[in-house]
Amino acid sequence: MRYLPLTTDDRRAMLAKIGAPDVDALFRDVPNSAVVPLSAFNLPDTQGEMEVDRGMSKMAARNVAAGAAPFFCGAGAYKHHVPSAVDHLIQRSEFLTSYTPYQPEIAQGTLQYLFEFQTQVALLTGMEVANASLYDGSTATAEAVLMAQRITKRGKAILSGGLHPHYAETVETVAGLFGPVERTKVTPGSAEDIIALIDEQTACVVVQSPDVFGLIRNLRPIAEAAHAKGALLIAVVTEIVSLGLLEPPGAQGADIVAAEGQSIGNGLNFGGPYVGLFATREKFLRQMPGRLCGETVDAEGRRGFVLTLSTREQHIRREKATSNICTNSGLCTLAFTIHLSLLGEDGLTRLARLNHAKASALADKLAALPGVELVTGAFFNEFTVKLPKAAAPVVDALAKKGVIAGVPASRLLPREKSAEGLLILAATETNTDEDFDALVAALKEAI
Amino acid sequence: MSEVRYTDQHEWIRLDGDEATVGITKYAAESLGDVVFVELPASGKAVAAGGEAAVVESVKAASDIYAPAGGTVTLANSALESAPSKVNEDPEGEGWFFKLKLSNKDEFAKLMDAAAYAKFLESL
Amino acid sequence: MSMNNQGRPSSIDKGSAGEAFPASIATISGDRGLDHEEALIFELGHGATGVDLPDVQISEARLGGSRRSGAIGLPGLSEPEVIRHYVRLSRKNYAIDSGLYPLGSCTMKHNPRLNEKMARLPGFGDLHPLAPQSTTQGALEVISALMNWLTTLTGMPAVAMSPKAGAHGELCGLLAIRAAIAARGENRKRILVPESAHGTNPATAAFAGFTVDEVPAKPNGRVDAEALKAKLGPDVAAIMLTNPNTCGLFEGEIVDIAKAVHEAGAYFYCDGANFNAIAGKVRPGDLGIDAMHINLHKTFSTPHGGGGPGAGPVVLSERLAAYAPIPLLVASADGLRLIEDAADAPEGARPFGRMCAFHGQMGMFTRALTYMLSHGRDGVRQASEDAVLSANYILASLKDVMSAPFGDGPCMHEALFDDSFLEGTGVTTLDFAKAMIDEGYHPMTMYFPLVVHGAMLIEPTESESKHSLDRFIHVLHTLATEAKAKKTERFAGAPHLAPRRRLDETAAARKPVLRWKPDPLKAAAE
Known part of the structure; x- marks a missing residue:
């Protein structure tokens, strides 16, 4: 086996040093009945690199990659161009094959990029502090609700109907144990009246902007109403590139921002791994979950970085920890931070404007089709249209013609009758005029 | 005339009249290491003997501080919030955590005195 | 004589080596040979850019009045500067590829590069989680094949694939246990955890709404089975045991313990962090375990990446299988199909909820499956x-x-x-x-x-x-x-x-500096 360096002679010599007759003697604490022969496993034997490559590639070929078709899916995961330098750098051995930086003297590389990452996330979201990332946007949102429950010592969480339904279900599963989680009515393309629901038992209001239908939401009045009742506003962002163009949640009064960072630096990867961004106000720092990197000095007075405030975490506080989380999304944060460094201020704002221009152009083209109605008035790079018939079969029909037309709202909200005709489409810098023409032609035919 | 008593959780409590002051012992401060953060109880908070009253954290450790005797918190040492190092520098003086109005002085009387605590430390 | 006729000193014995250059001497640059000091990216930015994008103008009409007013404050650098920055940072890290990494409990084993290559095939890496399922059959096939490997190696009937890390898997397992107890109409609140457990175990138990009761260890490093049995009762929901345990020892009494736990109506959660000691030799299902997460980044060698991303699928016993969270993967007439809504779950299934958006750490699944196929x-x-x-x-x-x-x-x-x-x-x-x-x-x-x-x-x-x-x-x-x-x-x-001496962690924690901020004097001067 090419990955195992020990030879038969090595194993024999090592057993002799140990004083064991064979390797099974080392498993003597395992009940005899529990050790099973190899034949108990109905699985294949070792294969060479070429054979494995062939088998895996065959499976990969059965998928239609986003780059292989006119492609318009969004709804929480976005197709963007990632510069070649990003993937090259994250595959450097020193990044790829290192552990969590618990020994800071020999992990300054990881620690410094985490510190830079935290700064970038705080700047983008308009917040004071950010952590070193969580698993993804949905789990970050659930953690934000738990944090609000801890801070306010209240149970109730109110979720906007425009919050990505997978996010809402994740929050319900976890935070539902500690208080009621209410979802407002789904109102595609318009803002629901969430303010009326905030009361003295409310820990937090969770609002996504742009929301799952693409609508840009004004968070200011919601923040004011929440604060008036002693509740927190949690702002959710699933398309982080939008903050290159839109007012950040921090400037609109959000107390916690939970976001998905996949769009910058990370591929679609069929849903994961992604990178959860998490930022808040300094006064809530001690209640924040997840790893944090901080600046300090070494014994010779040189600047250096360490993981800090770890008494919040599970390995010290155990059952009293702020969260059970034991990791961050290390390599995905690295991809994020490298891509954002390449973009810089100018690159990110250009990218964001380009995305909005593409989506606007597509919205105009689709709205011009007879029977198609643009549902989302204000949007970034994603919007919803109402088709004259159910969207899911239309998407399937278009897929057969090689056009990946977007996400039917019914896939996310299968019980919501009003979602049936709705199609959520995203357009990014990767889309060309040819893509648009192909979509328009195919859609015309299908409806 | 004030009296000091100790718990087996390494808190000390000094009684002056009706009011008692609570902190952690030198032994506790040394085993925690550099204290970096304290979480103090709000004035008016009622605590039971042995109940969680405050939290002390060093870089690699965190401990709850229990009320040695039941009562109502009258004052917390807010100076520790900006200067937690006082807990290490002067644990049984300036590094006190909070003051309590005791509800039952018998609980105080039952605690170890200095000699008993010294003996207890030796047994560890 | 012609051409190169100027010799250079080429021996190190006399003269050319000069006096010793003491380590205490400061260099002019502050760098020391290959060991470069590196400023923060924010200190290096100078308004350049590392991407070429058109400067399109847009109308405000569709922004709902929410256009950003101020600058973000991101530094601008060209590609060569960005690459040099991260390459220099990388050289300050220890890594498995450069040396033995004996971190107990963390399993720093070799990360085969074929796994990286496979995860980056466009059919996997460039695949949208909500693309029509007819266009993602190969990805579902990967998940299905990995599920088969995990259930076969563990001897368990079912596996929940979506948990994103070990601790997330623990949470998934405990939520399944919670749902199973609720379905029995019972209310069990206590979870027994040995004192040698990973910190995540008690943290997860509390996170899932249980109380934690610690079980002592015996002088031989194993859990005290008698003490554990004595703590069992009608309010105990589960035990969480790591096996092999965190002392690197096999809990020999595990079958007995499992029997007692089941007789008391509780469930047996096993922390599978150390499955790499027994994979292919011992099946946890044979030991009476009801739920166990598998850290794909440990046993199956997906890279640790400086602290994630991981993946923590959870295998489940017959008693818990019905409660696995959505999404579920089922075989249907037109191929494999993801069930993404609880109401669509097949008969008998009672999913407790959803662990995260989409379907789990696909990028880790392709790597782990590649590892398994390579090893056999x-x-x-x-x-x-x-x-x-x-x-x-x-x-x-x-x-x-x-x-x-x-x-x-x-x-x-x-x-x-x-x-x-x-x-x-x-x-x-x-x-x-x-x-x-x-x-x-x-x-x-x-x-x-x-x-x-x-x-x-x-x-x-x-x-x-x-x-x-x-x-x-x-x-x-x-x-x-x-x-x-x-x-x-x-x-x-x-x-x-090392690149740094010991760092002052006390100062870092007492006065946390968690982000870079512009120097106010410099900002004012500009």
Whole structure:
């Protein structure tokens, strides 16, 4: 086996040093009945690199990659161009094959990029502090609700109907144990009246902007109403590139921002791994979950970085920890931070404007089709249209013609009758005029 | 005339009249290491003997501080919030955590005195 | 004579080497040879850009009045500057690819590059999670194949794939247990956790709304089965046990424990962090386990990446299988199909909810499956045996100078030492570990598990050659011998030779600086 360096002679010599007759003697604490022969496993034997490559590639070929078709899916995961330098750098051995930086003297590389990452996330979201990332946007949102429950010592969480339904279900599963989680009515393309629901038992209001239908939401009045009742506003962002163009949640009064960072630096990867961004106000720092990197000095007075405030975490506080989380999304944060460094201020704002221009152009083209109605008035790079018939079969029909037309709202909200005709489409810098023409032609035919 | 008593959780409590002051012992401060953060109880908070009253954290450790005797918190040492190092520098003086109005002085009387605590430390 | 006729000094014996250049001398640049100091990216930015994008103008009409008013404050650098920045940073990191990484409980084994290549095939890496399912059949096939490997290796009937890391898997397992208890109409709130457990176990139990009751360890490093049984009762929901445990020992009484737990109406959660010691040899399902997460980044070698991303699928017993969260993967007439809504779940299934958006860590699934296909069942078994053999070789080679707390018996995949061999030397576990850095090694896991004083937990994994192990043993043996002889100069203040000396963690925690901020004086001048 090419990955195992020990030879038969090595194993024999090592057993002799140990004083064991064979390797099974080392498993003597395992009940005899529990050790099973190899034949108990109905699985294949070792294969060479070429054979494995062939088998895996065959499976990969059965998928239609986003780059292989006119492609318009969004709804929480976005197709963007990632510069070649990003993937090259994250595959450097020193990044790829290192552990969590618990020994800071020999992990300054990881620690410094985490510190830079935290700064970038705080700047983008308009917040004071950010952590070193969580698993993804949905789990970050659930953690934000738990944090609000801890801070306010209240149970109730109110979720906007425009919050990505997978996010809402994740929050319900976890935070539902500690208080009621209410979802407002789904109102595609318009803002629901969430303010009326905030009361003295409310820990937090969770609002996504742009929301799952693409609508840009004004968070200011919601923040004011929440604060008036002693509740927190949690702002959710699933398309982080939008903050290159839109007012950040921090400037609109959000107390916690939970976001998905996949769009910058990370591929679609069929849903994961992604990178959860998490930022808040300094006064809530001690209640924040997840790893944090901080600046300090070494014994010779040189600047250096360490993981800090770890008494919040599970390995010290155990059952009293702020969260059970034991990791961050290390390599995905690295991809994020490298891509954002390449973009810089100018690159990110250009990218964001380009995305909005593409989506606007597509919205105009689709709205011009007879029977198609643009549902989302204000949007970034994603919007919803109402088709004259159910969207899911239309998407399937278009897929057969090689056009990946977007996400039917019914896939996310299968019980919501009003979602049936709705199609959520995203357009990014990767889309060309040819893509648009192909979509328009195919859609015309299908409806 | 004030009296000091100790718990087996390494808190000390000094009684002056009706009011008692609570902190952690030198032994506790040394085993925690550099204290970096304290979480103090709000004035008016009622605590039971042995109940969680405050939290002390060093870089690699965190401990709850229990009320040695039941009562109502009258004052917390807010100076520790900006200067937690006082807990290490002067644990049984300036590094006190909070003051309590005791509800039952018998609980105080039952605690170890200095000699008993010294003996207890030796047994560890 | 023509052409190159000017010789240069080429020997190092006289003159050319000059006087010794003391390490204490400061260089002009602040760099030292290949060891470059590197500023923060924010200090390097100067308004350049590393991408070429058109400068399109847009109308405000569709922005809902929410256009950003101020600048973000991001630095601008060109591509070569960005690349140099991160390459320089990378060189300050220790990595498995550059040396033995003996972190007990963390399993730093070789990360095959084929796995990286496979995860990046466009059919996997560039696949949208909500693309029509007819266009993602190959991805679902990967998940299905991985599920088959995991259930077969563990001897368990079902697996929930979506948890994103080990601790997330623990949460998934406990939520399944919670749902199963609720379905029985019972209310059980207590979870028994041995004191040697990973910190995530009690944290997860509390996170899932349970109370934690600690079970003591016996002097032989195993959980006290009698004490555990005595704590069982009608309010106990589950026990969480790591096996092999965090002392690197197999819990031999596990079958008995499982029986008692089941008789008391509770469930058996196993922390599968150490599955890499027994994979391909012992099936957890045969031991009476009801739920166990598998850290794909440990046992199946998806890269640790400086702290994630991981993946933590959870295998479930017959008693818990029905409660697995959505999404579920089922076979249907037109191929594999993801069930994404609880109401669409097949008959008998009662999903407790959803762990995260989409379907789990697909990028880790492709890597883990590639690892499994490369190893095969025989390679997986051999890897477990080699990991155990290597740990025992270290234990046998060092126990004469270091102190093994649990006697002469064999260990599993990691060797545990305590600090009693350092008693009276003035050298602590921390000093000992930091001295290893100067010797070119990453320290072992220290001060964990908590049940051993000054613990040092060494996990060599199956990826080291005998030559590499022998060299490592020689270094540790010599360090221990010197410490015991009170030759302590290597230890005081170590490391001396790393990119940084020991860092002031107290200052970092007392006055947290968690982000860069522009220098106010400089900003004002601009």
